[in-house]
Amino acid sequence: MFEFPVLVGDIGGTNARFGLIETKGAAPRVLAHEPTAGYADPSAAIRAALDKSGAPAPRSAILAIAGRVDSPAVQLTNAHWVVAGEAIGRDFDLARVTVVNDYVPVAAGAAAIAPDDLTLIGPQASDARGPRVVLGPGTGFGAAALVPYEDRLAIVSTEAGHTDLGPSDAAETEIWAAVERTDDRVTVETLLSGPGLSRLHAAIRRVRAGGDAPPLDPAAITRTGLSGEDPHAREALDLFARLLGRVCGDLALTFLATGGVYIGGGIAPRIVPVLRAGGFRAAFERKAPFAAEMRAVPTSVITVKDPAFGGLAALASEGGRFVYHGQVWTPRG
Numbered sequence: 001m002f003e004f005p006v007l008v009g010d011i012g013g014t015n016a017r018f019g020l021i022e023t024k025g026a027a028p029r030v031l032a033h034e035p036t037a038g039y040a041d042p043s044a045a046i047r048a049a050l051d052k053s054g055a056p057a058p059r060s061a062i063l064a065i066a067g068r069v070d071s072p073a074v075q076l077t078n079a080h081w082v083v084a085g086e087a088i089g090r091d092f093d094l095a096r097v098t099v100v101n102d103y104v105p106v107a108a109g110a111a112a113i114a115p116d117d118l119t120l121i122g123p124q125a126s127d128a129r130g131p132r133v134v135l136g137p138g139t140g141f142g143a144a145a146l147v148p149y150e151d152r153l154a155i156v157s158t159e160a161g162h163t164d165l166g167p168s169d170a171a172e173t174e175i176w177a178a179v180e181r182t183d184d185r186v187t188v189e190t191l192l193s194g195p196g197l198s199r200l201h202a203a204i205r206r207v208r209a210g211g212d213a214p215p216l217d218p219a220a221i222t223r224t225g226l227s228g229e230d231p232h233a234r235e236a237l238d239l240f241a242r243l244l245g246r247v248c249g250d251l252a253l254t255f256l257a258t259g260g261v262y263i264g265g266g267i268a269p270r271i272v273p274v275l276r277a278g279g280f281r282a283a284f285e286r287k288a289p290f291a292a293e294m295r296a297v298p299t300s301v302i303t304v305k306d307p308a309f310g311g312l313a314a315l316a317s318e319g320g321r322f323v324y325h326g327q328v329w330t331p332r333g
Contacts, residue, residue, distance in 0.1 A: 004022060012138065100326035
């Protein structure tokens with residue numbers, strides 16, 4: 001059980017977002033968004049957020065981090081911070097600190113997400129009782145599943161971003177040959193992330209125009225691709241959408257996600273017109289012999305700001321409803 005007020009945090013490779021739930025069942029109050037690179041450690045960022053907001057001192061905390069939560073001290077995947085529940089608990093005299101993967105609260109939030117917080121890509125019909133998948137390309141790539149089990153909801157964390165991703169036709173094979181590898185691999189996260197969009201653009205430009213050029217920022221690729229100013233950027237966005245559809249479909253099949261696939265992260269909301277152009281759903285549904293079943297699975301982009309906060313509030317206030325993995329620290333061990 002969490003003692004209130006509960007500090008909530010969504011800590012990614014680029015930004016750390018903090019909020020406070022003052023009483024059980026209350027909505028989170030946003031405290032601050034802090035750059036991860038701007039602080040030596042999580043406690044320094046938390047202290048800055050609390051000082052700026054004038055919020056009351058928390059009694060416990062639940063923090064979602066972009067990394068694999070498999071030990072009491074967790075290294076962020078794409079940043080220098082090590083997040084340790086004990087250190088944070090002792091720094092702020094807390095009764096409990098829970099650390100979970102960053103897609104655990106996104107999955108928890110998907111249990112009761114409002115239609116107004118979604119942009120639909122595909123059919124509306126869904127099995128409300130069926131499993132749901134949440135995922136998102138951002139600084140990295142995260143994914144989790146929400147699976148009903150009797151009267152509870154199990155949240156299954158994954159490392160889907162680190163699975164291999166290969167070409168599906170001759171045109172993609174040509175692009176793959178020019179893609180910059182990560183650890184001598186092309187993984188889902190290699191291409192379906194902010195840095196991945198830059199890699200796709202660089203590979204397409206290398207194949208189409210020859211030679212190398214300085215990599216472009218993902219925001220610039222998105223802007224010039226959507227405007228049509230840069231045809232290589234538009235091709236990169238189109239390929240990004242098709243690859244995202246393919247991976248969404250793979251995860252939907254893996255978890256039999258009849259309840260739908262929900263796409264978070266910072267990139268998808270910015271490229272909704274590209275996702276709706278057709279390539280995304282065509283790749284999602286191209287799963288013979290299950291194409292007919294895939295056509296019935298809805299896919300949506302999560303458009304609510306700070307989607308993890310709603311899920312963190314649910315975990316803090318309705319913890320008994322969910323089963324999930326995390327690291328828990330209390331002063332009593």
